Amino acid sequence: MNNEKRANWSSTEEHPSDDELLRFIDGEQSRADAEAVQFHLKVCWSCRVRAEKLNTVISSFVEFRGQVIKPVVKIPDNRGNFKMRLNKAVVETKAQSFSLSSWWSKLVNFLAAAKSRTKKLAPPASEQLGVISSFSPFNFLNDARNRRLLASYGAAVLLFSILITYLFWIPAFNPVSAEELLNKAYAARQAQIKNKELPVIYQQVQIKHRDSAGGEISLKAEVWQDETYSRIRQSVNESSNASENSAGNGNGAANERVLTGLSEILKANNYTPAQPFSVPGLRSWRNSLSEKKETVEEDKTTDGIGVLRLKTEEDGVVTVGKLLSTTLTVRQDDYHPVEHLFVVKTDGGEEEYFVRETSFAVISLNSLSPDFFGEKPGTVLVAKASPKPEAVAPAASPSESPALQLNSDKPAGNSPSLNAGVASPELEVEVLELLHQAGADLGEQVGVEREPNGPVKINGVVESLARKNQLLNALRSVGNNRAVRINIQTVEEALAAEQRKKTTNPTSSPPIVQMETRQIEGVSFPAEAQVREYFARQGKGDDAVREYAARTVNNSAQAMRFLYALKRLKNQMKAEDFGRLAPDARAKLLGLVKSYARSYESEVSVLRRELQPVFGGGGGGGNAVTINSDADLFAAIERLFDAGAASNQAVSNALATGRGKTGGNSLQSAEFWRNLASAEAIAERLQNVK
Numbered sequence: 001m002n003n004e005k006r007a008n009w010s011s012t013e014e015h016p017s018d019d020e021l022l023r024f025i026d027g028e029q030s031r032a033d034a035e036a037v038q039f040h041l042k043v044c045w046s047c048r049v050r051a052e053k054l055n056t057v058i059s060s061f062v063e064f065r066g067q068v069i070k071p072v073v074k075i076p077d078n079r080g081n082f083k084m085r086l087n088k089a090v091v092e093t094k095a096q097s098f099s100l101s102s103w104w105s106k107l108v109n110f111l112a113a114a115k116s117r118t119k120k121l122a123p124p125a126s127e128q129l130g131v132i133s134s135f136s137p138f139n140f141l142n143d144a145r146n147r148r149l150l151a152s153y154g155a156a157v158l159l160f161s162i163l164i165t166y167l168f169w170i171p172a173f174n175p176v177s178a179e180e181l182l183n184k185a186y187a188a189r190q191a192q193i194k195n196k197e198l199p200v201i202y203q204q205v206q207i208k209h210r211d212s213a214g215g216e217i218s219l220k221a222e223v224w225q226d227e228t229y230s231r232i233r234q235s236v237n238e239s240s241n242a243s244e245n246s247a248g249n250g251n252g253a254a255n256e257r258v259l260t261g262l263s264e265i266l267k268a269n270n271y272t273p274a275q276p277f278s279v280p281g282l283r284s285w286r287n288s289l290s291e292k293k294e295t296v297e298e299d300k301t302t303d304g305i306g307v308l309r310l311k312t313e314e315d316g317v318v319t320v321g322k323l324l325s326t327t328l329t330v331r332q333d334d335y336h337p338v339e340h341l342f343v344v345k346t347d348g349g350e351e352e353y354f355v356r357e358t359s360f361a362v363i364s365l366n367s368l369s370p371d372f373f374g375e376k377p378g379t380v381l382v383a384k385a386s387p388k389p390e391a392v393a394p395a396a397s398p399s400e401s402p403a404l405q406l407n408s409d410k411p412a413g414n415s416p417s418l419n420a421g422v423a424s425p426e427l428e429v430e431v432l433e434l435l436h437q438a439g440a441d442l443g444e445q446v447g448v449e450r451e452p453n454g455p456v457k458i459n460g461v462v463e464s465l466a467r468k469n470q471l472l473n474a475l476r477s478v479g480n481n482r483a484v485r486i487n488i489q490t491v492e493e494a495l496a497a498e499q500r501k502k503t504t505n506p507t508s509s510p511p512i513v514q515m516e517t518r519q520i521e522g523v524s525f526p527a528e529a530q531v532r533e534y535f536a537r538q539g540k541g542d543d544a545v546r547e548y549a550a551r552t553v554n555n556s557a558q559a560m561r562f563l564y565a566l567k568r569l570k571n572q573m574k575a576e577d578f579g580r581l582a583p584d585a586r587a588k589l590l591g592l593v594k595s596y597a598r599s600y601e602s603e604v605s606v607l608r609r610e611l612q613p614v615f616g617g618g619g620g621g622g623n624a625v626t627i628n629s630d631a632d633l634f635a636a637i638e639r640l641f642d643a644g645a646a647s648n649q650a651v652s653n654a655l656a657t658g659r660g661k662t663g664g665n666s667l668q669s670a671e672f673w674r675n676l677a678s679a680e681a682i683a684e685r686l687q688n689v690k
Contacts, residue, residue: 015044015047016047018050021037021051022054025054025055177296181308181328185328185335186279193362197365197366198227199227199363200225200365201224201360201361202224202360202470203357204221205358206355206356207219209262209354210354212346213348217255219236222234222466225275226365230272230273232274232275232373262276262353262355265321265323265342266342268322269322271284272284285312285323286312289314292312292315293315294311294313295310295311296310297309301338304551304609305331309329310328311326319345322344324343326341328340333602338356339355340354341354341355342355361470367473367477422453423451424483425450425580427481427483428448429589430477430478430585432572434474434478435458436595438470441565442562442565444460446458446460447459455483456484457485458487461489461490461494462489463491468489528549530614530615531549531614534613535548552651552655553655555606555610558603559644562596562600562603563600563640566593566597566640569589569592570638590689593686597686598687600640600683601687604644604676608680611651611667615668617667617668617676636682637686639682640679643675644675646672651667653666654666
């Protein structure tokens with residue numbers, strides 16, 4: 001390097017140092033010094049060449065930073081939307097088949113180029129010998145060019161380290177940690193049972209067992225879990241065997257074997273309680289593993305509900321009878337467990353138990369018979385299947401089913417006044433809330449009527465004896481009230497009663513019991529062209545079109561269930577009664593309103609996400625409401641029902657099969673999207689009513 005002292009740069013005998021040249025190039029000199037360097041470069045070719053080489057090094061570094069550094073370490077500007085953009089970056093990275101070798105090649109090429117430029121900038125060999133003989137770290141670092149080259153190499157190594165960390169961190173990204181998911185799932189379960197005295201969790205589940213030979217058994221079961229005394233009762237409700245590998249065993253024996261087998265496997269793997277969906281049980285098994293691998297993935301169910309799947313795998317040696325892995329699936333919005341997969345090692349290979357929850361309720365232990373769970377705490381009772389009731393003898397044995405005898409709609413003797421009572425509006429609200437907790441207000445044929453100066457009557461027809469007993473259990477707290485009359489029958493009981501009535505009175509005609517079902521088959525509906533065009537762009541055909549139409553129509557119908565329940569609730573209570581309700585009863589009634597509105601808004605948001613990619617539509621334009629009085633509340637419910645019903649009708653008209661291709665399709669109209677937006681806005685407002 002040329003580090004002569006600067007005396008007078010106007011003279012060609014003295015030359016500026018490299019540091020002075022860099023300061024001149026960067027514009028960091030005073031005006032007088034800059035003019036002196038500029039004059040010197042005009043008359044000194046050697047210094048002009050040195051300045052051009054420095055410019056080349058700077059240009060190479062800037063090019064490397066623009067092509068390599070910035071694409072790797074650039075931080076998103078929108079920090080609040082970081083998670084979504086990060087997930088998008090992962091998908092795009094995978095789609096482009098990101099190659100680490102390509103970036104490594106760029107880095108190696110840059111370092112090679114820098115080394116080549118360093119050699120070109122080095123002084124002649126005669127000067128190098130002098131430099132080496134007089135070399136010291138301090139002299140080396142005093143040279144500005146050396147410092148800049150060292151900084152360039154250091155930056156390259158640092159950036160390469162950041163690149164490696166970035167690449168290996170992205171694939172391991174989880175929406176939540178395993179511990180966070182389990183903590184939230186446990187907190188959600190505790191919130192569900194905290195307000196119930198001696199809580200018992202009731203579930204209807206579907207269980208599919210696949211053995212090591214590939215044979216499958218599918219069944220439906222009912223499970224009662226006593227949270228207070230850690231007792232479990234299970235019984236088969238309905239079964240449909242896909243195959244039976246053990247010759248000579250009937251369905252009943254096979255189903256009981258599946259239930260017992262799952263319970264024994266959970267016990268053998270430190271599950272306490274030995275029950276699917278048990279967060280403490282899953283924790284206990286996880287903690288017993290010396291080595292494990294865990295992942296949490298976001299997913300959606302077939303009906304568009306967001307879920308999180310926690311998969312835990314044993315990463316060590318697994319002996320026979322031990323779990324290889326479990327996958328717990330929870331809803332993303334409330335962390336309620338809905339599916340659980342168990343994979344166990346057996347002598348013949350692997351077996352799977354897949355459990356899906358189809359119904360859930362929390363009841364009180366006081367509503368069950370004292371011997372319902374058996375004698376000992378900590379037991380798992382596998383009961384036999386509850387028999388179907390005979391037409392003339394519908395009652396089941398108490399040992400087989402929690403049959404209850406509550407106040408019936410038949411007063412003793414010939415004087416109804418002996419047992420009749422006068423129900424208050426508060427009592428009616430309590431009955432409505434109990435039925436809501438049991439899920440009997442969303443389409444089942446269960447009605448509540450409060451007679452003027454008379455009792456509250458609960459009439460209903462349900463599909464099975466198990467469902468009847470579930471509702472009777474839910475109503476146990478008001479079952480002995482003289483002002484409550486309960487008449488809930490199974491379909492078989494109702495038909496048998498009508499048959500007896502027809503025998504004694506042939507002129508009477510039996511009522512028609514309608515159980516609404518909706519099936520969508522075929523691919524012929526008014527909006528077929530738009531739907532087919534949308535899926536054609538994705539390379540999908542008839543199956544996708546059929547599934548989309550069925551899913552969307554059913555989503556809309558599911559949303560309407562909550563609006564029907566809300567309107568029934570509005571019609572149930574007179575405005576004057578609503579205003580005179582006691583504070584706690586009013587709070588319960590408003591709680592029902594908020595629950596229906598929240599559920600409707602959740603379903604409609606799923607519907608909107610299904611419709612917008614296919615039919616477009618705006619995100620606003622709805623008209624909200626102002627609620628300052630009870631009259632405003634009633635009017636808002638009516639407006640919500642009208643807007644929601646209009647939206648549902650438009651979806652049905654456009655996507656329900658059997659209408660042909662010439663019917664109406666208003667899903668692209670501004671009116672449809674205004675109705676949908678108005679319904680969402682009113683539902684949101686009802687959730688905040690006081």
